[in-house]
Amino acid sequence: MSFMQIKDLNVHYPIRGGFFNTVVDHVYAVDGVTMEFEKGKTYGLVGESGSGKSTTGKAIIGLEKITSGTITYEGKDVTNQRRNRNNSFNKDIQMIFQDSTSAMNPRKRIQEVLAEPIRNFMNLSPHEEKRRIIELLEIVGMSEEALLKYPHEFSGGQKQRLGIARAVACNPKMIIADEPVSALDLSVQAQVLNFMKDIQTEFGLSYLFISHDLGVVRHMCDHISIMYKGRFVETGTKQDIYENPQHIYTNRLLSAIPNIEPSTRKERKEVRQAVEAAYRVEAPKFFDAEGKVLGLKNLSSTHRVAMSALETEAN
């Protein structure tokens, strides 16, 4: 029995242009996505950059406005429900990102960072709250020493563990994990993925696992949907997708599974090229008529992370 159903989900962004800045077209970021989720299972969402994976995840938890479609959670319609503390859907479905600490306040110590969801969704005394925070650190294999540190004082893998600690703080039913290991070295990737599997078994969690990397998805997922230009071109079990792919796009993705030991240099070069290409091709989205930068918000998340990495490198 599934506890959540997504039906015909659409997220369309208006593209403005012309003299009067009217809506001239739409980006069909998510275009008719239907899925359902069962307890304890992992669902993979795979596709190349810009195919609409992140937007799907963010629309489900209410970080992107839904153009049309419905989300039903435990029999209730929760489509476009406002995020607030009285809402079990918001407590039960959590999200982690490629760089979990980017969603943490850099000026707050870990104790405060982990207290945030607890204060939002649980009614604990200060003493119970502290106990819960220490318990969370234990779950993710960290000691009390972490309490007084700041997010930047941790390694990439530790940061992802802290992101997971925050996501599981209030006993969620599902975690939407958007490229949770893409920024990590391969050995650390394996550690974090195995850890995610461990806590899944322990707490009966479901995952919506978003990744462009079919190698990682194969390791994690029971069901996989291949996304292309906002749509699912193929959906199936792990066996269906890897042993008997039906769609030409799935085949293309499968043949592009990265080598076990990719040269990081080459990857950086590819990322840089992809970002530059995105800027060239989609220039109207990023620059206004006078050439002023409109910001990075219209970039897909991989491009956004790559862009800020390139900027840091340049400074």
Ligand SMILES: Nc1ncnc2c1ncn2[C@@H]1O[C@H](COP(=O)(O)OP(=O)(O)OP(=O)(O)O)[C@@H](O)[C@H]1O
């Ligand atoms: N706020 C926005 N305004 C306009 N277009 C947007 C906005 N956010 C995303 N898009 C566009 O929607 C499409 C889907 O983006 P999305 O980030 O969901 O892709 P993705 O598959 O997650 O890619 P990535 O792997 O790079 O994160 C892209 O073409 C992107 O440029």
